[in-house]
Amino acid sequence: MPLHARPPDQAAWERGEGGRRPYHLSYLQERIDLAAARRFVLTGSNNFSLLQAITQSLAGRVGIARLLPLTIQEMRSARPGPADLDDLLWRGSYPGCLVRRADPRDFFASYVETYVERDVRMIINLHDLGRFRRFVSLCASRIGQLINLASLATDAGVSQPTARSWLDALEASYLVLRVAPYHRNFGKRLVRTPKLYFCDTGLAAWLLGIADPSQLALHPLRGALFENGVVVDIVKHRWNHGNLRPPYFWRDSNGREVDLILDDGPRLLGIGIKSGATFAGDWEHGLATWRETVGERNSERPVVIWGGADSGPRSHSYALAWDRIDRLPETLAPRSA
Incomplete structure (x- = not known):
């Protein structure tokens, strides 16, 4: 032309x-x-x-920046920002819900109908919209859990290949995020079962039918939503700084688990994520076991990101308040055993 x-x-x-x-x-x-x-x-x-x-x-002429919704650090400068932790988990981090104060129930209903369903149709042959919507809601009920495709497929009334295709489409549309397990053998990270998270807790809360932040106080998935929010916020910070290396999690045969592993250098960083507002010593047990397994020379002092307001060193970890995730790099300097 x-x-x-x-x-x-x-x-x-x-x-x-x-x-x-x-x-x-x-x-x-x-x-x-x-x-x-x-x-x-x-x-x-x-x-x-x-x-x-x-x-x-434009092949060879462009660079692509992936922009997820706002980080907690960016929300602190927004006016108005989230009222508290439960308001943040319920409202999510899209500017429309946070800054313009759109009702999340209206915002996410329109978002799913006009964006998700439209864009997903571009990459998969979607015939049964009702089952697909049910599938997305079922994914929301499994945040923070190991992905069980057989269970997802059965509950959604579709085949496992269809469930796999739909999950791939949701990840390609930046609706969900999969976190793989960490193993010494790099190849095993790609074949073991990953965990599932949503890229926005507000959307997950809407899909779960949570109509008001006050419902979160006793909701059985509040801890999972909190974990989801922390994991995704860390991913946002990494992407915003050009770090596309994926995070991992760790779990042994006895069920002891570290919620997040960052593998960015010579020493691994283990992160525990706890929604409670009172710090409990047993939160550090899984982190201590993991550090013994990988060796102190190969790991940083673990971090626990929690629902409280205080940050500082604990017996076997560093406690970091949920709204200070952007300060995570500061916990690594100076390095300590």
Whole structure:
């Protein structure tokens, strides 16, 4: 297409529809090739069609930044921010719910109908929308758990290959996140059962039918929602700083578990996640067992991210308040055994 033939529709780009109009990307390709110093920022929520068009038209000319909802650090500067921990878990971290104070029940109903179902249809042949919605809700009821595809498929009334395909689609649309187990043999990380999390606790809470933050106080999945929120917030921080290395978890044959393992350097970091507001000494037991297994020379002092307000060293770990996850790197300096 000649450079002057059809300039892009600026209004379409502002609506986030650039990826749906191929001539826009062809126009940008020629502009970029003619002036290497020229810079463009393309944004949009339509992940699948935009990425497909970019890989076809702008291969080798672009860098892709994956932006999940707001981090807790970013929420602290938002006005208004979350009222408290339960409000955060219920409302989630999408700017629409947090800053514009949209009712999460209306926001997520529209989000699922207009974004998730539309975009998911682009990558899978979705015939039974009702079963797919049930499948997504079943996933929400299993946050923080090992993924059991057979159980998911049975409860949703679909085959295991269909359940696997749907789960892949949810992850590709940044709706869910899978965390693999950590093993000394790297290959085993890819074949053992991962755990399931949602990329936003507000969406998970809505799918669970939690209508008000006050319901979370005694809800059986409050701890799972808290764990989900912490895991995803750590992933957000890593992605925002260009660190795409995945986190892991650890569990031995006796059921002792470390919620998160970060493998970023010569020493591993084990993280326990507890929603309680009163620190309990037995929270450190699994972390201590794990550190004995991997060796103190190979691991940092473990961290417990908890639902309380205080941060500081404990007997076998460092306690970090839930709203200070951005300070996680500071707990590693100076390094201590």
